[in-house]
Every structure is written in C-alpha cells, then in structure tokens.
Amino acid sequence: MEPAVQLRGAVTLLGRFPALAGIDLDVAAGEIVLLRGPNGAGKTTLLRLCAGLLPVARGTATVLGHNLTDRRQARSLRRRVGLLGHATGLYDELTVSDNVRFWGRAAGASSEDIVGALAACGLDGRLADLAVLSLSAGQRRRTSLACLLARRPELWLLDEPHAGLDQDGRDLVDGLVHRAVQAGATVLMASHDLDRAEALADRVVTVVGGTTTAGAPGAGPTDAAPAAGTPAGGVALVP
Amino acid sequence: MEPAVQLRGAVTLLGRFPALAGIDLDVAAGEIVLLRGPNGAGKTTLLRLCAGLLPVARGTATVLGHNLTDRRQARSLRRRVGLLGHATGLYDELTVSDNVRFWGRAAGASSEDIVGALAACGLDGRLADLAVLSLSAGQRRRTSLACLLARRPELWLLDEPHAGLDQDGRDLVDGLVHRAVQAGATVLMASHDLDRAEALADRVVTVVGGTTTAGAPGAGPTDAAPAAGTPAGGVALVP
C-alpha cells in the first residue's frame, strides 16, 4: 500500500527564507503522525506544503499519490485534504451552520454529513445560528473543525488541534481522529501539547530548523531521530 | 492590603448576550489566579472586563482600586494592566523590535526595558528585524508577550498564555510570571492547559456559563466551588 505522504529533502521558501530546509518524511496510510518542535521550526509550513498550498523548491514531495512538484497535480490534491490551521477561513458575518454548510457543499458533502458534523462538534443548538464573529476562541476552533469534518478529507492536517479547546473539546478531537482513521483517513498533526498529542499519535517526528533531522541535512527518514534540545525525546510510541 | 481585583455579581453584555452573568471574584495583590472553564464560559470576556475594556452592566467591579462602573476610572486603569489576548494587536508591516519599541515607549518604558523584554522572550537576533507578518504563530505570541513585558504592568491578564508556545516558551512564561509576582504584580490568567496552568497558579477559579458559581449567580466568592461539568475539579491548590 502506497504511503500517504512521502517527502525527500523537501525545501520550501517563504520569501527568501527556507522555512523547510530538507524534510524527509514518510507517513503510511492510516497512520497518525505527530510533528513536534520549537516555535518557528517549520511545522505549519510543512502542513501547508502537504496540503499542496506551497511549492516545492527542491527535493520531492508526494502526497496521496500526487507529485507536488507538478502544479496541476498539487491543485487536484487540495480537495482531498483537510487543513485545520491557525487561520480559520470562516466568514465572520455568516452563522456557524451557514459556514459549515458552505464549505461542506463546496466539497460536495451531503446535508446529512453537514448536520452530522455540526452535531459531532457540539455546535447544534444556540451556537448554530450565531454569527461566527461573536464566537469565543474555542467555539471558532470547533466550527472550523466541523467544516473539516464535513469535507470528509482523506488526509487530515491538524495544526495544534487541541489549542484553545476545553477538556471535552480535546476528547472530541481525539475521538474524531480515531474515527477518521478507522474510516481509512491518515492524520498528520503538529502540536505543542505533547502529553495529549503523543498519546494520540502512533509516531512522533521532530522538526527543528526546517529539517526532520536535527543537524546534518538529508539523512533519510528520521522518525526515531533524537529530538535535539527538546525536553522529552521524539521517541516512537507504538500503542 | 487591598485586593487587586474584586468583582461582585458583575454582569457584562456582548451585544444582547450576557457573556458574564454575575461574576464574584477576589484576587489578592501578588496572587496568581487561574480561570478555567468550558469554551464560551466567559473567561476572555472576564479578562477584558478586568482590563477596563468592557462596561459593567450590573454589579460592581473594582480593579487596582479603580471602580470600573465609572468610565473615567476604567480608562485610567488601563495603562496599569497588561492583556495578552487571542488577538495580538501587532503591526504586521513593522519589525518585531519596532513593535515592541512602539508599544513599550507608548507605556513610557525605557530603552533598557525594551531591549530586555526582547531578549527575555528570545526575540533578539534574526527575529528582531523580521516583519511581524512573516512570524510563526508562536513567534507572534512571544512578540506580544515581549510588548506586555516592556510595559511592566501591575496586573497581568493572560488569556491562554501557554497556547502556541513550545516547551521552553512555556517555561519562559512561567518564569516571567513568577518574576513579575516577585516584583509585586498580580496575575489573572485563563487557560485550558490545566496541568501547567494549575502548577503555576496559587488558586483556581472555575467559570461556567458566565458565572463563577456553577448555576445560581451572585452566591459570594466561589474560589473553592465544585467545578460543575469540568473533568478535573476546580480544587484550590495552595503551594
């Protein structure tokens, strides 16, 4: 079975800055992989790259069988992935349900999916008809989670999925992730909330200075690499 | 010694919605108090109220001796508090150091304070001259933390201070908070990252549905109240 994500010495530039300076990463289909690393390491950039939103300046990147060095393939990949990022991409004026409906429909979701997604994220009831701009931070987060859920992506890219959520919000995320994986999806997430994230993940990859290998570049997959200078090592947890 | 924060049945409306529906809260000077509670409970609103940014619809609110029901006093309070919120209030076009300098100067900080704040938040070196718009989430967070630090506020209002920060970023926050308290400041923070936050705090207050008492409003201070509907109880930890 082909790997969901396969990066080899992938380099991505933001401006002139190589935010990703040679990433080697393999994620098998159905796997849950956690990206960890210091601020500015390149986790968000890596996730956006895997979503086909950023060009590959050097090296190779294959996601769900799409070769990202080819713009056309990158574009066709996008509708198959779901990205939960720092920015939500919600329309402030519209209500929670309107937002979820719009983004869901855009990806061809059925009404049931949409209603289901709203319910699953605890957004039915009062909140459903509230304009997004009046939501609390966590409620916004739940809304974009619902949008992602409604799209039923094959590859989940979660940027700090637990951030801003309360306790059962976090349990909710874990539950959704597990269910998605059972349904055949693959999950790649970045988080600083290590206890929870590591518990959730099958495997931990450490990103530092835009590389998956602490220090020397391009030294093959580094899933069990020593997590240079980060408290708990990036050991591979196999549940 | 007067309490830093004293709320009695405080009610605040966002639009028509009573985001705060009767808050009773006492924070002694030099104390570190943690607000916890589900999403949408009203934590952020409460912090903004304590910053003098929101009007008190009912009840009384006294912060650092300023009676917030009086607009003029509320306004004069503001320069004495520092708020680290969901939104950063940074100028994207300006560099990190320009931002910290501007907000620091605005509050009458000396150049040493500003340089010190930058260094303390690990923003010297490359990052200092980077435009804010090109920062990573955590780096932004660090920048607004530096702005707050440069202002040397007497009351620190921290909304999810650990969110988005890496491990030593979080240690950094804890260190800054402790030092601030030693310097005589008071800290009121809201967080979902309970393990860390509870370890940092002297006392935990649970906010649910806009009240500090789960259920009936205005039932006196509830510092040791049962944390209705939240996983781990809001027990009072006294270090």
Add this chain to the structure above:
Amino acid sequence: MFRDAGLVAGKDLRIELRSRVTLQQVLPFAVLVLILFGVALDPDRGILTRASAGLFWVAVLFCALLAIQRAFTIEAADGGRDALRLSGLEPGGIFLGKAMAIAAQLTAVEALLAVGVVIMYGTEVTGVPLLVATCVAATAGMAAAGTLYGVLAAGLRVRETLLPILLLPVLSPVLIGATKAFEAALGGVAADGWPWCGLLLTFALLYLTFGTLAFGTLLEES
C-alpha cells in the same frame, strides 16, 4: 462549474443580506457622489445637465470600486484564501459566482443613480433601450474585470489602495463607451450609441472568458 458559481454567489448575497453593506452604505455613497458633483460643479452653469452622462458613469465607477473591494474583503478575512484554494470549488465557478454577486449589486447602484441623476441634474430620459443595453453590458464588463483584479489585490494588506490603480485604467474604456452611448441616447441619436454598446459587450465577453480561464492560476498563487 455553474453549481459552484451559484454556491459562491448565494454565499456572497447571504452575507450582503446579513451585513446590508450595499444597501446601507454603497447606495448612500452613490447618492453622495452625485451631490458632491453638484456642489463642486456649480449648478448654475448648467454643466450638470450637459455632463450628466459622464458624471453618472464616474459615480458608478467609484461605487463599483467600493463594491468590489467589499467583495474581496470578505474573502481576505483570515485564511479565506487558503480555504478557497482547498475548498474543491472550481476556480472558474468562484470567478463567475463573485462576478454575478457584484453585478447584482452594481445593478442596484445604477438604478438608484439613474433616478438620482434624473431628479438632481434634471436630465430627460430618451432612448431607453440603448440606455438599458449599455447598463447591462457595462455592468457585466465592470463586474468581470473587477473580479479579476479584485482577487489580484485580495489578500494584500494594501488592497484598498492598490485596487483602484490596477482597475481604473482598465475600466476607462468602459467609462468612455458607456458615457458615449448614454450621451448618444440622451442626445436622441441612438444610432451613434449602439457601436459603443457593442464595444462594451466585447469588453465584457473578453474579460468573462479570460477570467473564467485564468482565475485558477490566480488563486493558486498565495
């Protein structure tokens, strides 16, 4: 593609319904511009009546600028661009959808301005068919070109200021054509006006096709 267009247009119009921006702000602005011209071009000189066609279209142009800016402020809201690119909507559909929404609002603006011009500048209306045809063609052209350049400027934090200088030169032919056609119609010699109307139509078709094709490439860039 047209399904996507409908989806996007519907979304934009729903947002308009909730925020009432066009209704409560763009339309009053239109009237204001007319008044400003009235104030600036001392009425006694009868300039207003004679130049009403031109003034009408300048006013429309400025309102269009406002409407287009608004249409892309919506999208520029945080991460909206990435969201659109991931959405799975066909770029062509997005383009048509937003263009339709903008056109709808412009039509309202033009209707109001027309009434305003007649009332305030005392213009007699003649050659209605030409007038209507011109409005339709011009609106389509402005909406198409506006959407194209709007998305160019969207996401930049200098949107408000960059859009005008990108868009206005491009729209100047529309201004010329529409003004000429209107003058012909109001001057009673509609025959002179139709060729201008044709120019407008070709302009509109040109930008509609180009936009539908090129929009994907545009969205792709981040």
Add this chain to the structure above:
Amino acid sequence: MFRDAGLVAGKDLRIELRSRVTLQQVLPFAVLVLILFGVALDPDRGILTRASAGLFWVAVLFCALLAIQRAFTIEAADGGRDALRLSGLEPGGIFLGKAMAIAAQLTAVEALLAVGVVIMYGTEVTGVPLLVATCVAATAGMAAAGTLYGVLAAGLRVRETLLPILLLPVLSPVLIGATKAFEAALGGVAADGWPWCGLLLTFALLYLTFGTLAFGTLLEES
C-alpha cells in the same frame, strides 16, 4: 501629549516607508481621477477648465478617503484597537499623531494634483497666497475630520464602505469652501476668497480641538 503624537505619527510614517502605499498607489490614483474626469466630461466643452477648482477638490477628497482608510486599516489589524486603548497613549496624542501623518500624505497628493490640473485642464494659476492658505486650511480640516471619523469606522469590518458615507457629508463644507476660495483666486478676485479660507480655518480648528478632546470617548466605542 505631543510626545505621544510624535510617537504615533512616526510609527505611521515608518509603516508608509515600508509599504510605500501613498507613493506608489495613492498618488497615481490622484492622477487617474483627473484623467477619468477628463474622459467623462468631454474636454472640448471647456468644462474642465471652468470647473477645474471643483474637480481638483473632488479629486483631493477621493484621495483623502483612500489615505484615511489606509491609516485605519493599519490600526484595525487584529486587536489593534484594544491595544491602543490599553497602550497608555493619550487619546489626544493618538488623534494628533494620526492626523499629522494623514495631513503629510494629503499635502503630497495636493501638490501633485495641482500640477496635474494646471497641465491637463489648462488652468492659469493666480492668487497663489490664497491658494496656498486654502490648501493648508483645507488639509488640516480634512485630516482632523478624517481621523475623527476614521476611528469610528476602524475596527468595523465594513470600514471600506462605511467610512465614505460617514466622512463625505462632513467634508462637504470643506469641498464648498475650498472650491469657492480657489475659484476666487483663479478668477483673480482673491478678496472674495479669503472669507471662505477663514471658514476652512475655523472648520479645521473646530475639528482639531474637538478631536483632541473627544478622541478618548471615540476609542471607547469598540
């Protein structure tokens, strides 16, 4: 207070330095507006020359709109408003600072537009002292009123569209006064112009004082 004003003005001008918005976008827009008028008001009728005073000020007005919008887009960036309210800067200082920055940019715009009008509309310049005095007074007035209303619109996500209809009516006296003064100066009877210039001055002083005092209250309305 003036220290704060300097701080804020300096910050705004530094941002302008980095983004070059006025230089690369507002100024070309000014020229563009002149051309649009030229295109819309058929030049041969000599309307342009006769109405150049009015057109000049309408153009300035639109550019001012752009500049003010830009000045508050900067502040509206996320949470900027709360930050300002907590900053400890004196509201009066913030007001003066931003007004100063805006005035500086408007002056550049007016200089360019003046040259443009002279060249394109073939206006002969007479009564320079009155012209200059008018520009100074009008600029101060626009900057003051603009800052005042700009902060009202800032932070609202409908800024682009709301600001114009808040601001333009307020500025219409400036438009009238300045136009009249210019016509007088260009018409060669400067004497008729000075009273208008006086009106502008009072307008400016009025808004400057009011703004300095009321800005605090305005920052409140979030």
Add this chain to the structure above:
Amino acid sequence: MSAPRPTTGSPATRLLGGLSLAGLVLLLGYALWWSPADVVQKDSVRIMYVHVPTAIMAFTACGITTLASAMWLRRRSEGWWVLGGAAAEVGIVFTAACLVTGSIWGRPTWGTYWDWDPRITSTTLLFIMLVGYLALRRIDNESGNAAQRGMRAAIVGLLLFPNVMIVHYSVDWWRSLHQTATITRLDPSIEGTMLFTLMLGIAVFGLVFAWMLIHRFRVGWLEERVGATGLDAALLERRAEAGVAGGAR
C-alpha cells in the same frame, strides 16, 4: 553581490553603448542643424525626433513585458520573470520621456502643455498601468519566491499590452468622433531629411532602449543569482538552528 566585477557590462554591451552614444550625437546633429525647420511648427518640430521614438519604445517595452509574462506563466523560468520587470522599468522611463517631450512640444504647437489627444490620454493611462504593475511586482517580490512568486504580477503583465491596446483604440475612437481643430498634425508624409532624421531617431532610441534593457535585465538576473546562491547558505544557516534548537531563534 556575487558578480565577478561590479559591473553588468560586457564587450557586447559596451559596443552597444558606444553605438547608441555615437547615434545620439549624430541624431543631435540632424535634429538640431541638418534637418530643416517645419513650415507649420518652425523649429519646435525638432522635438519630434525625440518624442516619437520614445513613444514607440514605450509601446515596445510594454509589449515585451506582456510577452515575458506569458512565457513565464508557461515556463516559470527566472529569465522571463526578470525580463518582464526590466522591460516595464525601462518602459516607464520612456513613457515618462514621451509624456514630457510631448507636453513640451505641446506648448508651442497647441499653445498648451496638454491636450485631450487620444495618444496623450492613452499614454498617460499606460504610464499608470506600468506603475501599478511595478507596485504589484514589488509586493510579489517580497511575499513570494522563485516558484510561487509573481502570479499576480504575471497576470497583470499579461493583460498589460491588450489593455493598452483596448484603451488606446477606445480613446482614439472617442476623440475621433469630433476631431479637435486644435491639433494641427504634420501631414504624415513628411519627406527627405525630416523623414530620415525621424527614422534615425527611432533607430538610435532603439539602441538606447536595448542597451538599458540588457543592463537592467542583468542586474535583475544577478539579484536572482544572489537569491539562488544565497539559498545554499540560507539552507545551512536554517539547518544550523537545529543545533541550537529550543528558543524561537
């Protein structure tokens, strides 16, 4: 800058530069002395020998920009990107020159610096389009990078020439409906020395244009190279962060 010598010159360009210099001198001679004054316009006609060529070069430039943008959209190769920018920058200079010489010429000829002549109007609009294009390009240069950058600028560049044409003809048509008497055009069939001088002017300014374009192109190219060679260094530096990992540095 990683250029061997701090110059973008080369034998070829120096030859070109020399030629255009010599040509300018020759043109000066013809324009100011050897060519006769015009019956209608007297000596003021001599500006034409600068004015008309600059105008033509301005249009050539924006044609090149459009071509380069199109090619860049297809090939995504740096060269085209740089060329587009270089042509636009040189073009804006020539457009300005055309505007200035034109209006200077207008003074004696039309008695005004400006006339709503179609070519004038459209040239000015062209000028602003170029400003917009360059502004956008600057933004893209900041926010973008070799691969993703310039989509906006490229599209605007692609539309540049078509737009100029549309504008030009609509303006032309607009004015020609009732041609103004103020403009007393030389009858196009100017002959003899004048025609030769005009042609010479066009040729010479063609050389100058090419010379400027090449140099601007090379500067742009070197900047690109700096970016590219800088990349390896930047990569190492970035990876080095891993060593001192931890802080946001």
